[in-house]
Every structure is written in structure tokens, then in C-alpha cells.
Amino acid sequence: MVAWSSGELAVSLEVYSTYESDSIDLDGRRIPLETDTAAPLACSLNDTTVWRLGTVQFVSPEERIKTDIYPTQPYRAGRIPVVFVHVTLSSPAWWAEMWNTLRADRSLRERCQFWY
Numbered sequence: 599m600v601a602w603s604s605g606e607l608a609v610s611l612e613v614y615s616t617y618e619s620d621s622i623d624l625d626g627r628r629i630p631l632e633t634d635t636a637a638p639l640a641c642s643l644n645d646t647t648v649w650r651l652g653t654v655q656f657v658s659p660e661e662r663i664k665t666d667i668y669p670t671q672p673y674r675a676g677r678i679p680v681v682f683v684h685v686t687l688s689s690p691a692w693w694a695e696m697w698n699t700l701r702a703d704r705s706l707r708e709r710c711q712f713w714y
Contacts, residue, residue, distance in 0.1 A: 677711040
């Protein structure tokens with residue numbers, strides 16, 4: 599505490615993506631990284647617009663959201679693509695729980711990439 603109080607302590611903050619690696623090297627030691635995929639997902643699903651998307655798109659005479667494949671993470675060569683396909687009156691939000699469960703599995707996270 600003396601170093602902190604006297605202003606002699608230097609600190610830094612580094613942010614790492616768990617999409618890239620699940621651990622870092624620190625002073626010759628391998629330190630595991632933890633990630634929380636549920637919190638940001640829950641926050642984004644809190645928007646009612648996301649849940650109405652399928653219905654709005656279905657009843658609209660025009661394509662409001664371009665039909666395409668949307669990745670949930672940066673592309674990684676060599677990883678198996680898992681594509682969630684939603685159907686009539688649906689949206690990618692319906693796959694949220696499945697995506698969250700699969701993404702939480704370290705083995706799958708290291709081998710797969712998830713797309714809608």
C-alpha cells in the first residue's frame with residue numbers, strides 16, 4: 599500500500615480477445631483467460647426490436663435485412679463453420695441460447711466458428 603499511496607506504483611491494463619486465445623504468457627507462466635459470453639448476449643437480446651425482427655421481415659414486401667451469412671466472430675481459417683439457419687417468422691435471436699451454450703464449451707470454441 600505504501601507504493602500506491604506514494605505514487606510509486608505503476609499499473610497497466612491489457613485487454614485480450616478470447617476469440618484469439620484462451621490464455622496468455624505472463625513472466626514465463628501460462629495464465630488462463632476467462633470470458634463471459636452470456637452478459638453481452640443478454641444485453642443485446644434485451645432489445646424488443648431483435649425479437650420482432652422475424653415478423654417484421656416476414657410481413658414486409660421488401661427485404662429489410664439482407665439475406666446473407668453473418669459471422670459472430672472474426673473469420674478463422676481451419677475452424678469448422680457452424681451455421682444457424684432460421685426460418686419463416688424467425689430471426690437469429692432464436693438461436694441465442696444454443697450459440698451461448700456451444701460458445702461456452704472450450705473444446706468447441708477452439709474448433710468451431712459460429713455464423714447465422
